[in-house]
Amino acid sequence: MKPVIVTDPPRADLDQVARLADYGVATVHEALGRSGLLSAGLRPIQDGVRVGGTAVTALCWPGDNLMIHAAVEQCREGDVLVVTTTSPCRDGLFGELFATALRHRGVRGLVTTTGVRDVADLRALGFPVWSAAISAQGTVKATAGAVNVPVVVGGQLVRPGDGILADDDGVLCVRREDVPSGLEKARARLEKEAAAREAFATGQLGLDRYGLREKLEALGVRYLTAEEYEKEQA
Structure with missing residues (x-):
């Protein structure tokens, strides 16, 4: 891995991503042929929250959150920060101070394969997080990684600027090129589900x-x- 920070990558249309998120992760996942789900044990630290935004990625070394600091600078309104590490790590790389900085920049949430800490504060702050663990274990800031490069999370490729949808059911990555067609397919899926719901309600x-x-x-x-x-x- 070459240490690098990529600035201003192309992003999916934010309004379209937000509309796609309104359909919910499960519906969009089914509509897109059951693709894009980040199956990395990611669970929300809060209940009943649904977000949709564009990915800013941070690739860190285990136990080191230096590149999250670098990623904050690259975040803008409507982004979702996606963090992973070069090898498995469940340490608390992210906490309330990071969330405070990201909220100021209009970031809609965090998705991380690592742990997070200050969970009560994150909930009180209303900053949505999907993480693989909760851990008070602290970190260092010593080794360079990368920001806004493609990363693999839960078997799925996440590129900077891709659409990230997250709710109680999990986290979904939608390729930025697929967001417009995803809207059409999700709408059709929702109509199909509505017809089935009406049929089941009458006993079919x-x-x-x-x-x-x-x-x-x-x-x-x-x-x-x-x-x-x-x-x-x-």
Whole structure:
């Protein structure tokens, strides 16, 4: 890894990302073919918060938050800071002081594969965080990393400027080029879900609505009475 700070990378349209976030991570994930979910054990430290913004990435060394300080300068209104490390680290690289600085710059939240600390203060501040751990373990500021370079988080490539959606269900990365089409697909998905919800509310079963009885039959699933089942088991 070459130490570097990339300034002003291209970003997805912020209004479009915010509208996409309104659909929710689960709906957008399904609409995009179940792609982009950051499966890195990331969980929110708060409940009921939904954010959408553009990624600023920070690649740090384990136990070292120097590059988060550098990343703060590169953040602007509507960004979401995405932090990861060159090898696994659960130390508390981020706390309330960082959040205070990022709020001043209009940053909408943090996503990190590391730990965070000052959790009560972060909640009181209303700064949304999705992290892999909570840890009071402190850090140093000694080794150069990178800011605004592509990083891999939970098996997904996150590029600076990509759309980041986060809520109670997890964190999703949407390639900046895919945000406009993602809006169309998410809208169609929501309409489909609304129709299914109305059908279920009137008693229709998923087995019938989705043609799953035929699938069960094709898979060799049989319906037996309790008496028939007991006889077969005897």
